[in-house]
Amino acid sequence: MHTLIGEIIESRTAEFVAEAVRYDQVPAYGSFVRVMDGELRVYGIVSGAYTGSLDGMSKAKAFFKSIDELKMEQPQIFELLRTEFSCVVVGYAQDGRYHPYYPPIHLSLHLPVEKADDDEILTISQHLGFLEKTLNSPAGNGEELTAAAIRMAARFHPDPREYIVRAGRELLKMLNYDTQRLKSILERVDIA
Amino acid sequence: MRGTILRGSLSGGLEVRLDIGENIEEVKVGTFCVVEGRTHDFFSMVVDEDIEAANPKAFYETLSDNSLLNEVVRGTGIIDKVKIQPMIAIRREDGRVQPVKSIPSYLSRVREAREEDVFKIFGRPDRTHFHVGSPLDMDHIPVCIDLKKFIERSNGIFGKSGTGKTFYTRIMLCGMIKSGLCNVLVFDMHSEYGWEGEDEDETRKKAKGLKQLFGSKVAIFTLDPESSRNRGVHPDFVVEIPYRSIEAEDIVMVREELNLNPTALEVIYVLQKHLGQDWLITFLNMDAFAIEEFAERTGAHAGALQALQRKLFKLQKLPFIKENPADDAVERIMQYLDSGMNVVLEFGHQRSMLAYMLVANILTRRIHELYVKRSERALGGMQGNNTPLVIVIEEAHKFLSPELSRQTIFGMIAREMRKYNVTLLVVDQRPSGIDPEVLSQLGTKIVALLTEEKDIESVLCGVNNARMLRNVLASLDTKQQAIIMGHAVPMPVVIKTRTYDETFYKEITRDEDGAFSRGPMAGHKQAFGSPAGNYGVDELPPGKEFEDLMKELYGI
Ligand SMILES: Nc1ncnc2c1ncn2[C@@H]1O[C@H](COP(=O)(O)OP(=O)(O)OP(=O)(O)O)[C@@H](O)[C@H]1O
Ligand SMILES: [Mg+2]
Numbered sequence: 116m117h118t119l120i121g122e123i124i125e126s127r128t129a130e131f132v133a134e135a136v137r138y139d140q141v142p143a144y145g146s147f148v149r150v151m152d153g154e155l156r157v158y159g160i161v162s163g164a165y166t167g168s169l170d171g172m173s174k175a176k177a178f179f180k181s182i183d184e185l186k187m188e189q190p191q192i193f194e195l196l197r198t199e200f201s202c203v204v205v206g207y208a209q210d211g212r213y214h215p216y217y218p219p220i221h222l223s224l225h226l227p228v229e230k231a232d233d234d235e236i237l238t239i240s241q242h243l244g245f246l247e248k249t250l251n252s253p254a255g256n257g258e259e260l261t262a263a264a265i266r267m268a269a270r271f272h273p274d275p276r277e278y279i280v281r282a283g284r285e286l287l288k289m290l291n292y293d294t295q296r297l298k299s300i301l302e303r304v305d306i307a
Numbered sequence: 308m309r310g311t312i313l314r315g316s317l318s319g320g321l322e323v324r325l326d327i328g329e330n331i332e333e334v335k336v337g338t339f340c341v342v343e344g345r346t347h348d349f350f351s352m353v354v355d356e357d358i359e360a361a362n363p364k365a366f367y368e369t370l371s372d373n374s375l376l377n378e379v380v381r382g383t384g385i386i387d388k389v390k391i392q393p394m395i396a397i398r399r400e401d402g403r404v405q406p407v408k409s410i411p412s413y414l415s416r417v418r419e420a421r422e423e424d425v426f427k428i429f430g431r432p433d434r435t436h437f438h439v440g441s442p443l444d445m446d447h448i449p450v451c452i453d454l455k456k457f458i459e460r461s462n463g464i465f466g467k468s469g470t471g472k473t474f475y476t477r478i479m480l481c482g483m484i485k486s487g488l489c490n491v492l493v494f495d496m497h498s499e500y501g502w503e504g505e506d507e508d509e510t511r512k513k514a515k516g517l518k519q520l521f522g523s524k525v526a527i528f529t530l531d532p533e534s535s536r537n538r539g540v541h542p543d544f545v546v547e548i549p550y551r552s553i554e555a556e557d558i559v560m561v562r563e564e565l566n567l568n569p570t571a572l573e574v575i576y577v578l579q580k581h582l583g584q585d586w587l588i589t590f591l592n593m594d595a596f597a598i599e600e601f602a603e604r605t606g607a608h609a610g611a612l613q614a615l616q617r618k619l620f621k622l623q624k625l626p627f628i629k630e631n632p633a634d635d636a637v638e639r640i641m642q643y644l645d646s647g648m649n650v651v652l653e654f655g656h657q658r659s660m661l662a663y664m665l666v667a668n669i670l671t672r673r674i675h676e677l678y679v680k681r682s683e684r685a686l687g688g689m690q691g692n693n694t695p696l697v698i699v700i701e702e703a704h705k706f707l708s709p710e711l712s713r714q715t716i717f718g719m720i721a722r723e724m725r726k727y728n729v730t731l732l733v734v735d736q737r738p739s740g741i742d743p744e745v746l747s748q749l750g751t752k753i754v755a756l757l758t759e760e761k762d763i764e765s766v767l768c769g770v771n772n773a774r775m776l777r778n779v780l781a782s783l784d785t786k787q788q789a790i791i792m793g794h795a796v797p798m799p800v801v802i803k804t805r806t807y808d809e810t811f812y813k814e815i816t817r818d819e820d821g822a823f824s825r826g827p828m829a830g831h832k833q834a835f836g837s838p839a840g841n842y843g844v845d846e847l848p849p850g851k852e853f854e855d856l857m858k859e860l861y862g863i
Contacts, residue, residue: 280375283376284379287380294376294380294384298376301375
């Protein structure tokens, strides 16, 4: 069962942008997504989202009403909205093997974007190399994104705390042993 | 303890990064460990420990209230580090033991030593490999001293007061006696080696002496027969020292005890030169007139002579110094030694430094002379008993101080090594008082806790990697821990020494491989009656029967 969540509208080696199926249905920040491209299953992590007018030129306008009132009185304005989300590419699978690095060719446009399955997430997040990609996210929100991704991934591991500690150790090296930055990331990984 | 080699140098030792999850608090300095290099195993000792941060900021920014962060940083950003000193290397391919001439490669694995490693390095206990203790935290695994090598050189046992020197000495004496590789002669200042000694341990209270353990292999000589008898000891021989055997050199040795100044010492040589062998008794018997006359004849200063005489009167107070002793102690000692026995000379109440040094010096000088003659004869192709002799002296710094060690017999023995088959086992709590040159000649050192900087310095003088061993020495337990280094062990090792108790008695008196039947004793085992070990106080001491044997052997 594949849940379609978007379609690629912009693609680079390190990152792609997809338009959400519906303006109000976006995958969670930091969650794992999958794109099937022929033989390859390419995986990404949602690194940001944007909602605006359909034509991209005009701006939405404030009405000062509740959402419910708006839906009743002005349903057409919602038809004009669209949501896009961006994802950083973290790796791909081919012939059942996962590679924690960029696929040889960047993704084609108009490919469907789906949520990644639980066991896929488990596999991808075992390879802590994805932290490097989130940390250096082109959007410039690396620490926030990394924290979100760890939060997301930890849930799929049998011992979330152990996973976070392991990820933290890897991160510390990537951060050149800067404990201050590590601390600011880990503070955003609140595990209950 | 598990980890990997992080960095290091041949000269400065190696740093080991402990694996995540290892507890540095459990790693003791002195631990015997092994580095598994690519082609060699490096047997090493933990010499220091510290905490290092890859980025020093980490020390200050890690907060104790953030347990997650701390768990992450511990072992990655901040690491527990152990410093080790490789002591010996074994090439895995052919098992060849080599001195350390290279260091293990980066990331080599480090682990605690195992039983087979201990055996590989120190050997398994047998007749000449004597079990002295166990490596730290390896309680049941024996570390052995190679006794053959041990007796090849003079050795030392050092440690602060109360650290167990007397007990280590007992243990080593037991090992040597049992091996039959040598004879021992103990100058037993506190009368604790022969029959019985004190044990501070509440339940044991007493420590068995050599005679109780080895029976007919050990003879007890005494300077104070009354004290011996009061302690329930039946001495084999009462030692008396004739005046004529006291030489100028002996007086020089005890000049501090007699409070003699350099002029007095010169006068003594003058006396000996003019009066010959009987100088002392002649001098002590001189009246004022005779002194005047002697001064005139020799040009010596009469006042100095009188002052000296007053001081030497102190010798007359020593009851064991006699004009005409019934028997010659040296001859007796030699007879006993030659028949394969070991001699403990107890001092009883005569335990002043004056008595101890005088007697030890006089006897040792003559015994040494005899051994020298023997070795020369042996060199000349003549057969003879050539069993090495180990002489035990306590308060060794008194005999071997830098001022005295060049002139005295003990300094000579320590320096000449095993040339004449006589070596020393020196026991001392103040090694810094011993001539450094003598210290560096010692083959094997067994060192318990020392806290004085200069004592540590001096026992480590002449030892490879001395700097590294400092920490180890200073952090030994106050009892039953010692570091053994030198000739008789392939590498320095920290041990928990064997406990001197019933178990030890049982093991040491077990006759495993005929070690007890050696030399002239063999045929006479029967004559000595009860086997070693179960000599009760009520039983007849072996002295009686032994005298019969002496008659047989020497016709005396
Ligand atoms: N190997 C051992 N087995 C059993 N007990 C020991 C051993 N080593 C030390 N001890 C304990 O430590 C106490 C002190 O030891 P010991 O008398 O040998 O000290 P020392 O170094 O000779 O002291 P000092 O300098 O005062 O002569 C002993 O009475 C004994 O209880
Ligand atoms: Mg003692």
